Amino acid sequence: MVHPDFGGLTPLLSKYLNADGRFGGALCVYHRGEKVVDVWGGRRDEAGEKWSEDTMAVSFSTTKGVTATALHVLVDRGLVDIDAPVATYWPEFAAAGKEAVTVRHLLTHTAGLHTIRGVVDDASELLDWDHMVSLLAAQAPHPGPGTGPGYHGITFGFLVGNIVRNVSGMSLSEFLDVELAQPLGLDGLYVKTPESERGRIATLKPDVHGDEGAKAQAQIDRLGRIKSLKPMADALLVDGMMEILRDDRGYDAEIPAVNGTFSARSLARLYAALAGGGQIDGVRIMSAEHAARLSELQVDQRDYVIKINMKWRLGYHRAFTTGRPAKRSFGHFGFGGSGAWADPETDLAVAFVTNDNTRTSTPFADIRLVRLGGQALKLARTR
Numbered sequence: 001m002v003h004p005d006f007g008g009l010t011p012l013l014s015k016y017l018n019a020d021g022r023f024g025g026a027l028c029v030y031h032r033g034e035k036v037v038d039v040w041g042g043r044r045d046e047a048g049e050k051w052s053e054d055t056m057a058v059s060f061s062t063t064k065g066v067t068a069t070a071l072h073v074l075v076d077r078g079l080v081d082i083d084a085p086v087a088t089y090w091p092e093f094a095a096a097g098k099e100a101v102t103v104r105h106l107l108t109h110t111a112g113l114h115t116i117r118g119v120v121d122d123a124s125e126l127l128d129w130d131h132m133v134s135l136l137a138a139q140a141p142h143p144g145p146g147t148g149p150g151y152h153g154i155t156f157g158f159l160v161g162n163i164v165r166n167v168s169g170m171s172l173s174e175f176l177d178v179e180l181a182q183p184l185g186l187d188g189l190y191v192k193t194p195e196s197e198r199g200r201i202a203t204l205k206p207d208v209h210g211d212e213g214a215k216a217q218a219q220i221d222r223l224g225r226i227k228s229l230k231p232m233a234d235a236l237l238v239d240g241m242m243e244i245l246r247d248d249r250g251y252d253a254e255i256p257a258v259n260g261t262f263s264a265r266s267l268a269r270l271y272a273a274l275a276g277g278g279q280i281d282g283v284r285i286m287s288a289e290h291a292a293r294l295s296e297l298q299v300d301q302r303d304y305v306i307k308i309n310m311k312w313r314l315g316y317h318r319a320f321t322t323g324r325p326a327k328r329s330f331g332h333f334g335f336g337g338s339g340a341w342a343d344p345e346t347d348l349a350v351a352f353v354t355n356d357n358t359r360t361s362t363p364f365a366d367i368r369l370v371r372l373g374g375q376a377l378k379l380a381r382t383r
Helices: 004-018 062-076 103-107 123-127 129-138 155-168 172-184 195-200 211-224 227-236 248-252 264-275 288-293 367-382
Strands: 024-031 034-042 330-333 339-343 348-354
Touching: 004 024, 004 034, 004 367, 024 264, 024 367, 034 264, 062 103, 062 155, 062 172, 062 264, 062 288, 062 330, 062 339, 103 155, 123 129, 123 248, 129 155, 155 172, 172 264, 195 248, 264 339, 264 348, 339 367, 348 367
Parallel strands: none
Antiparallel strands: 024 034, 024 348, 330 339, 339 348
16 A cells, blocks of 8 residues: 555665565555555565565564663653663662663663673573673673763663563563553564464575575674774674574564564554654553654764764664655664664654565665655655
């Protein structure tokens, strides 16, 4: 379904959803609380099964925006203070000189806790929540908190997610279900995917066991040996990560910076609520006053891990689009192409998910989402 006012997206949709028979994806767009684009295409697995209306994809760092939203629900209720020390909600975290690290530091990637390489030896360790939060609680920040933004590529989910767990008394996956998915009627928003829903998950490409996977791993290994990219490698490279994100081990666990499985519909509706002042169709997930804070720029510096200025908000970054930028936009993109964001100025929400991880050389989405979002923004501004 494409609303006539958003028909200008059709050429791009045809190009990105149907051009390559090996891959698939879906795009969903809301404008002023109305769903105006809901499309999908391509293939979801190696057997050639077509992408369907409820197909989900492992969406990598897009998960961070969903995790941050969970924390914001608690902040809005007065249960978490963004400027309080993390140790207020997680006493063990005060170890190794982290007494003054605040919740704001975590949300803006300025806590100095980006390193995962060397903290764990293998991605299988990420499957054990208690093990991971114990490791991170004992870790010393480097550089010191507040020095500058350094993308917490994998650690972000455990750091922010453990505050949600400790304050709410629920696991993050339970919290997302009770406080976001059920109220908003979302049937494709998971961090730890129920066994009953796993048949809907698209198979990631490339196949880590095939020639494409071997080439991709060789490229990753080369990048990890470049001295100038050491902070990026330290934040993102864990042996065996792609393997666990392709099977039940990854679906059984909570790794809430990377292993969210989402449908485009669910992501778009969640961000539509945020774009609409914290509510959609009469269902409110946070106050309008707090929703307005989500778009506020917090850190306007080049990130020392990923070498670009992400325009960090509180757990989100500004949406990257073609055309005139949406300066109040916020959301999170993910490796391989997936991403979702909101723009309160135009009351627009855009979400794209895909199983194609072969067309990007960055930790974030590639040009497809940038162009789709830019065109959607242009059409929303003239509607």
